[in-house]
Amino acid sequence: MTASYLDYNATAPLRPEARNALIAALEHPGNASSIHSFGRAARQEVEAAREAVAALAGARPERVIFTAGGTEANNLALRAARRGVLASAGEHDSVLRACEPALAPLTPKGIVDLARLESLLDGEGGPDVVAVMLANNETGAIQPVAEAARIAHAHDAILHCDAVQAAGKIPVDFTALGADSMSLSAHKLGGPQGAGALILAEGHEVEPLLRGGGQERNRRAGTENLAAIAGFGAAARAALRDLDRMLEIGALRDGLERQVLDLAPEARFHGSAAPRLPNTSCFGVAGLAAETLVMALDLSGVAVGAGSACSSGKLAPSHVLRAMGTGEARAAEAIRVSLGWASTGEDIACFIAAWRACLSRCGKPKRAAV
Numbered sequence: 001m002t003a004s005y006l007d008y009n010a011t012a013p014l015r016p017e018a019r020n021a022l023i024a025a026l027e028h029p030g031n032a033s034s035i036h037s038f039g040r041a042a043r044q045e046v047e048a049a050r051e052a053v054a055a056l057a058g059a060r061p062e063r064v065i066f067t068a069g070g071t072e073a074n075n076l077a078l079r080a081a082r083r084g085v086l087a088s089a090g091e092h093d094s095v096l097r098a099c100e101p102a103l104a105p106l107t108p109k110g111i112v113d114l115a116r117l118e119s120l121l122d123g124e125g126g127p128d129v130v131a132v133m134l135a136n137n138e139t140g141a142i143q144p145v146a147e148a149a150r151i152a153h154a155h156d157a158i159l160h161c162d163a164v165q166a167a168g169k170i171p172v173d174f175t176a177l178g179a180d181s182m183s184l185s186a187h188k189l190g191g192p193q194g195a196g197a198l199i200l201a202e203g204h205e206v207e208p209l210l211r212g213g214g215q216e217r218n219r220r221a222g223t224e225n226l227a228a229i230a231g232f233g234a235a236a237r238a239a240l241r242d243l244d245r246m247l248e249i250g251a252l253r254d255g256l257e258r259q260v261l262d263l264a265p266e267a268r269f270h271g272s273a274a275p276r277l278p279n280t281s282c283f284g285v286a287g288l289a290a291e292t293l294v295m296a297l298d299l300s301g302v303a304v305g306a307g308s309a310c311s312s313g314k315l316a317p318s319h320v321l322r323a324m325g326t327g328e329a330r331a332a333e334a335i336r337v338s339l340g341w342a343s344t345g346e347d348i349a350c351f352i353a354a355w356r357a358c359l360s361r362c363g364k365p366k367r368a369a370v
Ligand code: PLP
Pocket: 009, 010, 068, 069, 070, 071, 072, 074, 092, 094, 133, 135, 136, 137, 162, 164, 165, 185, 186, 187, 194, 195, 196, 309
């Protein structure tokens, strides 16, 4: 059985560059805060990674704070709120559960409704932090972050942007977006799990979540996770180098969607009417539960996601799809196929063979093979 991994939005396979950097860093005995040569070598490694991560996001290295992932970066960013947070209803749980935000609805295309966002900021004493992600993890829909930032600033609020899914898949320019903070995660772009970053705009600071030593310019205490940071840096460098390959990935994704529709013309795609990440496809077929499909595809050696990436091994119908107005039933049927740096035409062929087998097992209408 040929295995095919198509769940990059949950986590991407480690890039070889990241693996090499990670293993090399594990050999270092140095603490990046020590002043001897071992410590200085570790410090150099951390700062080189900081430069690579900053370059990927169009930011200045001094404004990058390393964290233990996207979740920590989002939690840290939202600590800037004094009067409250207004978040798009499609945000990841690491935003929605980090505070009790007011919610700006999504349109049926999966884009934050900017008119509603603005009206929710009107009036005295409204939220002072607005959270709008750059690309949605389930549908891939790219959000109007620059416009949201302009609206936030006009209402005396700052804009936090979760770019965890966008970085490495589309060009990201922190400065041009006008965001005040931005989260990244290493493992979504081929780096190790458990490493991430929060980027802060010039003049914007946040209260540390972790206190202790003066690491990360007093913004995040604790000895730096040298190996994970080195792996993150190498993955960021490779992701920036390979950005053009995303065109190819987009063509593979589009081909997959055409074949899915050929075999199941009733399949319904979510977020495809919006500008989308080139690697993501979210769809379902009425009457076929996502959980059943994910398990059936898994038996054929194909790994895809369903609902939000489940943190507890249990699938809850997606809050993103429900916010787009798909209704509970459609939300519970949606699977997410996500490609990435190592995906090939073979992965797509493998998926389509498994998809065809699933449909025939479930008694769905079939057409001639394509
Ligand atoms: N934000 C988004 C959009 C995500 O998709 C994820 C992970 O699924 C996170 C944040 C959390 O990142 P991490 O897994 O590094 O904590």
